[in-house]
Amino acid sequence: MNRLRGNPWAILIVLSLGFFMTLLDLTIVNIAIPSMIDDLHASFDAVLWSLNGYILVLAALLITAGRLGDLRGPRQLFALGVAVFTLASLVCGLVQNPAELIAARLVQGVGAALLVPQTMTLIVRAFPAERRGAALGVWGAVAGVAAVAGPALGGLLVSELGWRWIFFVNVPVGAVVLATVFTVVPDLRQGGARHRLDFVGVALSSAAVFCLAFALTEGERYHWNAVIWGLLFAAAALFAAFAAQQRRRQAEEPLVPFQLFHDRNYTVMNAVSASVSIGVLGLMLLLSLYFQSVLHFSALKAGLALAPASAVSMALAPFTGRLSDRIDGKFVLLAGMVLTAVGMLWSALVMGPATPWAAFVAPMVVVGAGNGCLIAPMAAVAMRGVDPAVVGAASGVLNTVRQLGSVVGTAAVGALVQVQTADARSGVSTMRTSMALPITVILLGAVACAAARRDVSAKPAAEPASAGAAAQDCGRSGG
Incomplete structure (x- = not known):
């Protein structure tokens, strides 16, 4: 195992296993909902x-977890996140009532938040710039594998072993990651100075993101009532307060260093990340609704109709990286966004009241080819000029924008479909009209992408050494 210490590709495998668990749990649970309702006597x-x-x-x-990685060390935060996530997964599989399940899942979310930003941070620090795209391509392919494997693996586990095994399956994976992380991944902390976390910034940013995400996630269920609008206004006020507080703290280790946004590419890629998340998640929701509500596909058949996009994306991501x-x-990245928009438009054009599933194979392949060109180049361009001292904060902000984009895309498409359904439009007309939203957002993202700088070399301070060299530096400094 000592021979693997500091090996960038060994590091990538360990990080990808941890990353895979958190993404799998975004999709694998959906398939087990009926079984959990019956076994726990729970409401939907x-x-x-x-x-x-x-x-x-x-x-x-x-955001907080990403910055903590900068201040306390990304390896330490990654290991802590894996430990919390793994133990919470074990508890999820042992719960006896809905309240216990909700509590355990909240703790799982804490573990996932701790480890996810560190994966990008450690990849950026472990790989030299000229090999980082390939590494991020593998990292992106892991997301594709999780998207494809979630429903299929979940269905197999629920059918053969019971719903609790969708959580138990994380335990051996987490144990392997914890057993290898400290022997394979070197301590890549920057410097030896003592750091302090911005607790006021943590409170403001966490509250702002929570209010926004809750309002968008639950808005349709509560018919966009006064409470939901109150949360949206509260989110806006909290974000404004957070920005003002961060401006005052820029000389004192802020939660979000504004120097990140002095780099045009990083700023542009945040906008692109939001557009990609909104567009792709909006598309997948619309197609899922169309397949099941208009064509009356089963959930399994609808999933199989969408599978070519995920499979092609997963296969292409390492090569485009x-x-x-x-x-x-x-x-x-630009080519990927154009391909994605073309695939979306093609999907809208073939929609009909009785379109056979085979008609969607080609457009889904085009969407998948486009998606396969997005993840690795987006991360590589975004992180290219980021100072290693704040790469954790950069990863946290980028992942938060992506996550919020997913929530916004789902909420916006859901609201658009609901409004048109209330107007008594046909299902096909509703779906076709609603497709204009994700297509437009993706094209706006492509316009934003065009504003990125060409061939920008990383600053000398931002050029990460190889992981092995970093480990030697840490050893010399006693880190």
């Missing part, structure tokens, strides 16, 4: 809260 709302609670906590804590090491990742 209670089980739904076990899903949404995980997402809300994850979104609310990503490697390509972004050789040419400007901006152009790979």
